[in-house]
Amino acid sequence: MIAKTTHIENTRNLLDILPVVDIGEPEDIFIALENARCPKADLTIKEGDHVKMYQVIGMRHGPFFDQPIHATVSGTFVGFEKHLHRSGKMVNFIHIKNDFKEEEDETVVHNRTKEEIASLTREDFMNIAKECASVGLGGSSFPTYIKFDTKGREIKTILINGVECEPYLTADKRMMMEKPEEVIEGIKLLQQAFGTKDARLCIKNKYKDIIAIYDEFLRAMPDSGITVCPVGNFYPQGWEIAMIKSATGIDVPSGHLPSEYGIVDFNVSTVVGLLQNVKYNKPVIERFVSVTGDAIKYPSNFSIRVGTPMKYILEKCGGYVHPEKKKVFILGGPMMGASIPSDDCICTKTVTSIIVLDHDESKEENCIRCGSCVLSCPVHLKPVQIMNAVKAMDKDTIKLLEPLKCIECGLCTYSCTSKIQVTDYVRRAKLFAKM
Numbered sequence: 001m002i003a004k005t006t007h008i009e010n011t012r013n014l015l016d017i018l019p020v021v022d023i024g025e026p027e028d029i030f031i032a033l034e035n036a037r038c039p040k041a042d043l044t045i046k047e048g049d050h051v052k053m054y055q056v057i058g059m060r061h062g063p064f065f066d067q068p069i070h071a072t073v074s075g076t077f078v079g080f081e082k083h084l085h086r087s088g089k090m091v092n093f094i095h096i097k098n099d100f101k102e103e104e105d106e107t108v109v110h111n112r113t114k115e116e117i118a119s120l121t122r123e124d125f126m127n128i129a130k131e132c133a134s135v136g137l138g139g140s141s142f143p144t145y146i147k148f149d150t151k152g153r154e155i156k157t158i159l160i161n162g163v164e165c166e167p168y169l170t171a172d173k174r175m176m177m178e179k180p181e182e183v184i185e186g187i188k189l190l191q192q193a194f195g196t197k198d199a200r201l202c203i204k205n206k207y208k209d210i211i212a213i214y215d216e217f218l219r220a221m222p223d224s225g226i227t228v229c230p231v232g233n234f235y236p237q238g239w240e241i242a243m244i245k246s247a248t249g250i251d252v253p254s255g256h257l258p259s260e261y262g263i264v265d266f267n268v269s270t271v272v273g274l275l276q277n278v279k280y281n282k283p284v285i286e287r288f289v290s291v292t293g294d295a296i297k298y299p300s301n302f303s304i305r306v307g308t309p310m311k312y313i314l315e316k317c318g319g320y321v322h323p324e325k326k327k328v329f330i331l332g333g334p335m336m337g338a339s340i341p342s343d344d345c346i347c348t349k350t351v352t353s354i355i356v357l358d359h360d361e362s363k364e365e366n367c368i369r370c371g372s373c374v375l376s377c378p379v380h381l382k383p384v385q386i387m388n389a390v391k392a393m394d395k396d397t398i399k400l401l402e403p404l405k406c407i408e409c410g411l412c413t414y415s416c417t418s419k420i421q422v423t424d425y426v427r428r429a430k431l432f433a434k435m
């Protein structure tokens with residue numbers, strides 16, 4: 001009998017227990033000039049200029065918002081270079097030659113006092129998040145400031161997403177283990193911003209070690225309103241809608257916002273980043289990244305400087321086990337992450353993990369109509385029918401099958417008996433459906 005796939009093989013046992021190591025900074029740092037949400041940019045510096053860490057060196061422009069560009073080291077702007085972005089596209093990067101002096105920009109760095117922080121309104125939080133270019137650090141890259149604008153809706157519950165349900169990923173888990181004080185302090189800021197007491201930190205049920213850490217912290221602050229909310233161990237439990245359902249019982253229908261149901265949710269690493277924005281007025285210039293996969297000699301958890309080349313990071317892992325073999329590179333999790341063609345990639349602030357696998361030579365078989373992909377789809381699509389409609393280029397049927405509801409969780413590919421890349425067909429169907 002074909003079963004619904006919700007459990008993904010846990011491949012991160014080793015990484016789970018490895019502490020985060022500061023990888024150090026490379027000599028060459030690259031900051032993306034554009035990104036998927038902001039395809040244009042202006043720079044306020046010119047080649048040869050000296051830049052300071054945290055300095056605003058330009059502005060990205062998108063159809064809905066602008067985003068400041070910050071230098072992540074001090075040094076010299078030496079020009080542009082094209083490298084792979086996590087989106088899989090070659091884009092222009094601003095090349096900064098690091099002088100290793102860590103000279104901080106005086107216009108950005110300003111520690112706020114407790115009194116100043118206590119007087120901040122939701123609008124202030126929104127402006128700080130915007131000026132610091134805060135985005136979802138769980139990989140979504142969604143601008144944080146937009147989450148503060150709930151269009152006047154009252155927020156009754158704040159959910160902190162510490163679920164990180166994909167295999168291999170450990171950055172959020174390590175963040176929760178290594179920085180519990182910061183996580184709790186960040187949650188308190190959110191309570192202040194939304195005027196909401198009920199804040200729930202969502203953690204997988206099976207992570208008893210992390211739950212124990214927070215239970216102990218929160219026992220000492222019984223009136224904080226912050227609780228640990230153990231949620232299911234299945235995939236995709238970290239998907240916003242599934243997490244909200246598990247944590248509150250509320251089913252947010254497709255096309256609706258959680259705020260319409262009195263809920264906002266933030267990724268746990270984003271919360272720690274926001275704390276840094278608010279407390280020190282500093283943008284995020286460092287992040288945790290897990291580096292793993294069967295092709296990597298020494299899988300590791302690293303703290304990296306934003307703008308570090310992937311090759312530099314892989315060298316620190318001892319390189320490849322079999323350098324001669326063809327590789328598969330994935331940024332983010334193996335289910336929802338993006339596959340990139342080479343290791344000539346730069347780590348931006350939304351790269352949660354680097355996975356390098358030796359290429360699997362096993363071939364796709366024909367579809368045997370087992371229905372496993374249909375049973376496994378968390379948004380109740382019919383991936384096999386979408387695939388067949390894409391193959392037939394039948395645009396009317398594609399639209400009827402509603403591929404735009406797909407959250408690209410990858411379960412249809414993972415569960416496929418015939419090893420077909422079903423998710424790729426659904427992605428193509430989404431493009432057709434938008435035409």
Ligand code: SF4
Nearest residue numbers: 377406407409410412
């Ligand atoms: S169709 Fe989309 S949402 Fe459904 S299983 Fe496949 S990738 Fe996940």
Ligand code: SF4
Nearest residue numbers: 367368370371373416
């Ligand atoms: S695409 Fe794969 S999982 Fe879906 S019905 Fe065909 S063989 Fe089964």
